[in-house]
Amino acid sequence: AQSVAQPEDQVNVAEGNPLTVKCTYSVSGNPYLFWYVQYPNRGLQFLLKYITGDNLVKGSYGFEAEFNKSQTSFHLKKPSALVSDSALYFCAACYTGGFKTIFGAGTRLFVKA
């Protein structure tokens, strides 16, 4: 079955420190991978995506993610966290020939000043 796993319910990091939000996927064929962020009482906002090509993808607000095919992972990273990065982060995946996007359960990022 196709699935996306975000193994951490919450990630805590101090402002200025690097952050990583983990994501692993299990989909058939070549995956398309996405990260979205959700602020309280708002819809999801697109951060970045991997479709093909360079494994390191750069996105909005200084975020980046690395596609690792052998580990079936697509971890979200940022070199220096901001308090304003505190939000709920969703990893999502779909695949060539697939009919829907599958979302992970979400990881709450808390950045402490």
Added chain:
Amino acid sequence: DSGVTQTPKHLITATGQRVTLRCSPRSGDLSVYWYQQSLDQGLQFLIQYYNGEERAKGNILERFSAQQFPDLHSELNLSSLELGDSALYFCASSVSDSLRGTQYFGPGTRLTVL
């Protein structure tokens, strides 16, 4: 602001009732997706329309239906409502029907069934 609008923002109704949620996609987007977000199920894909036609169906109950109109706005109809239908319902839009495309999400409609 994603450019996707959803109305109403909040909806409170009783079990057994029927409601309609409305979504207007971003200008130029032909695909509309509906999602349900609940605490226990997470974010679940319900249905996708592309240029007026149903393109894909996910975990949508038979009590739920949707359509996309010629002006590309979409409505999600929920009937015979149950307590478990209480959730946040999101609409998203994208330019094409390909899942490679970025989906832009609306602010959601929070449905409370009492």
